[in-house]
Amino acid sequence: MMRSPMVLMYFLLIMSEGLAVSNRPRRSVSFQDMNLKQFKESGFGSLSSLMIRDDIGQLVVGARGKVLTLSLDDITKKTSEANWTVSSADKALCQMKGKHYKECDNFLRTLHTMEDGKMLVCGTNAFNPQCDYMTFTNGSVSLEGNKHVGRGKVPYDPDQRFASLMNENTLYSAASSNFLSTELVFQRHGLNPLKTEMTRSWFNEPTMISVSLAEASKNSEDGEDDKVFLFFTETAVEEHHDNIQVSRIARVCKSDLGGERTLQRKWTSFLKARLDCPFGGAGLSPLVQDAFLLQDPDNWRDSTFYATFTANSESSGACSQSAVCAYKLSDISQVFSGRFLAEMDTGTWETYTGEEPFPHSGSCINDELRAKGVMSSLDLSDKALLFVKSHPLMEGVVTPIAGKPLLVRTGIRFSKIVVDHVTSLDGRRHQVMLIGTDSGWLQKAVRFDGEDGRVIEELQLFQTPQPVNFLQLSFRTDSEFDRWRHPDVPNHRVEKQTCCCLPHPWVSSVPPMFP
Incomplete structure (x- = not known):
């Protein structure tokens, strides 16, 4: 590092x-x-997180063993600093488990603002993740010392990619949940915790990219539930050849409560689909690198995801290429309302043509379902939940607006993207x-x-x-x-x-x- x-x-x-x-x-x-x-x-390396606090005029930066704040009015001025280091005993234990001493520190990788203005900060803590709360008072940042388990909220490994989102004091995270970083889960923490199933059909060696919330309930006339979207890449289970990396988008419902008997404390609305961004030629698999949701305040279905992709061109010897693709939420919703893929006894994946349970698998609760007696996911039948559990993958592919990228550049590898409307x-x-x-x-x-x-x-x-x-x-x-x-x-x-x-x-x- x-x-x-x-x-x-x-x-x-x-x-x-x-x-x-x-x-x-x-x-x-x-x-x-x-x-x-x-x-x-000097002496301040390994920067690992960043958060803008417009309300207090501060840029909050997390790093190895400390958090500092800088003035947004003049970022040459450091306003405060708080230390959170690892004890020598924890470092020694980390190294005894086979990790390099440079990894056995506390890399503060998660920063989120709570509704009351406090900040959640989580660190790797020598491969034993922990979280704490911070406040910014009288021009100074300080840790509360209320440390709690950070497993699944932040990776064990300081270099592993992950994604997280804070909404109404509820944390959504997509990260590893074990020391070896082999168990990756997408979960909601808090009063009603939920997580994904540890099965190959849900996640197959994923790399987590980003998490976003679409506020479908705003200006909704049919009691629509908000949606949480996850972008990631994984090895495609549906491909006949091994080790084919593909881009995915997954969706869950914000008000999901899990199942009554089946899928207890698990997502009952988890669906995923392949994400396409056609560029780079045949045989190349564009891999998503970042995604940004530009919300439409009047109609959530008109909101648009902008995502960066790179073409995996190493095997072909071609020049590296990158692209930006845009996706309307209405098009994404249509894919998640479509047919499913099912794994056959032969190990192949084919379109499911059998009977589907009511309601459509992965549906979010709205007024139409409430009128039919389905008030929450706890009212879903075991038959419906078993179908959700075994059919998370959609047949349809999410394609970009106009069926092509907005931008394609050769010899460049895109990473992050942000977008804004201007008038x-x-x-x-x-x-x-x-x-x-x-x-x-x-x-x-x-x-x-x-x-x-x-x-x-x-x-x-x-x-x-x-x-x-x-x-x-x-x-x-x-x-x-x-x-x-x-x-x-x-x-x-x-x-x-x-x-x-x-x-x-x-x-x-x-x-x-x-x-």
Whole structure:
């Protein structure tokens, strides 16, 4: 694991005039040409988590053995610091179990804000995960010392990918739950804990990518339940050849309570489907790297997932390629309302053509089901639950809008993505995509309604190539304004928004100009 000083960089991005005709950026800005402010501190490496707190004006950063806060108004200023280290006895025990001494520390990998303003922080704790709560009071962050078990909330291994989401003080996580990191589960913690079944048909050597909540209950006329979506990759059980990696999207219902007898404390609504992003040629399997949900406030079905993909081209010897694909929630819902695949006695997977129980497997409770006596998942029959348990995989494939990617780049590997709606003075709405790469560049693209995305600028965030592992948006506004120009959009004033990215072991804070 790399060890080096932390550098936090702050700079202003202004969208260029005009758009490139192709996906090659019209403007490329090198590190040397960036106007940077830097926060430096020696002996502080292995940055492992990041969280923006707009409400208190702080950037919260987790690392090996400590958490620090930086001012969002001027990130060169460290406002406070709290230490959470591992005892020598715990380190020794970790090494006795066969782990390297560099891994046997407390890497603080989970940071979430609770409804009361407290923060949940979880660390690997020498391969014995623990969590605690933090407060930011009178300009200083401090740990409460109320440590509790962090198993399943954060990985044991400081380098293993995982995903988590906090909603209404309820934590959803997709992470390993054992020392060897062989048991990966998607679970809900709290008063009504649920988790996935430990069967090959539910998860088969997965890599967890991201978790998002779609607020379907807002403005719903039929009592629709909110949905929680998980993006991941895994070895495809339905393929005839072994070790075929595919991208997946899974869905569960927020109000799922598990089964009364069958699937007790397990998801009764877990469904998954293959996620397609066609690029890179035949024989290449695009693997999802990140996903960002751009919510539609009026109709959740019009909300859109934007996801980055890389083509696994090592076996073909082709140049590496990356893409961004977009998916409407209405299209995703249609796939999850379709037919299922079933495993035959021969080991092959085929479309299930038998009788299906009521209601449709994996359905979320709504007014229609309540009218028929199904008030919660506890009212589902054993027959319906047994079908859910053995048929988690959908026959349909989730395909992107217009059946193709928004962006495709060659020789670049995309990592993280964030997206925002912007509105010009003429009332037209556009989507601005900020895409990180594994070499430390930020791709800035604009998507106009009905058109493909166009990369208009790329910026080198870091002098030495390293992946952008965290990318977040801040909605703090600034009193200063600048102009964003485009041939089809009248000049108008814009407010600053901040995007923060955290490669390992560096941090950058980027305030772009959004129209």
